[in-house]
Amino acid sequence: MLIGHNGPILDLDFFPYNDSYLATCSDDATIKIWQIPEDAPLKEDITVCSSTLFGHSRKVNLIGFNDAAEGILASTSLDYTMKIWDVQKGEVKLNLTGPAEYCIGFEWGFNSDLIASTWKDKHLRVADVRSE
DSSP states (O other): OBOOOSSOEEEEEEOTTOTTEEEEEETTSEEEEEEOOSSSSOOSOBOOOSEEEEOOSSOEEEEEEOSSSTTEEEEEETTSEEEEEETTTTEEEEEEEOOSSOEEEEEEOTTSSEEEEEETTSOEEEEETTOO
């Protein structure tokens, strides 16, 4: 078990370049990056994460790594924002503000420079993550 969030884990994604790293997001408005030991089976719970990303003000409901750009993670929150993170630096690279609704799904584009998202207001939005 991964123990470290102060609320339920709402989504997770494995790092595409190294599957021993896992990102989780939670009701506690944080994203945590975990390193899973290569020794299987695990004999004890993992209680210390590699890093914690702070930036959302409400629960983080979705996360997803960019498959073409190493260390880039997108997250959405009930604070009506989508953030693009540089996980190695632990900082937000791009902050996209949505409507007064929350995001219910997103997908990186084939070249990973575009991100498409669907929102509770029944609209699809496409953003170029190279610029706001």
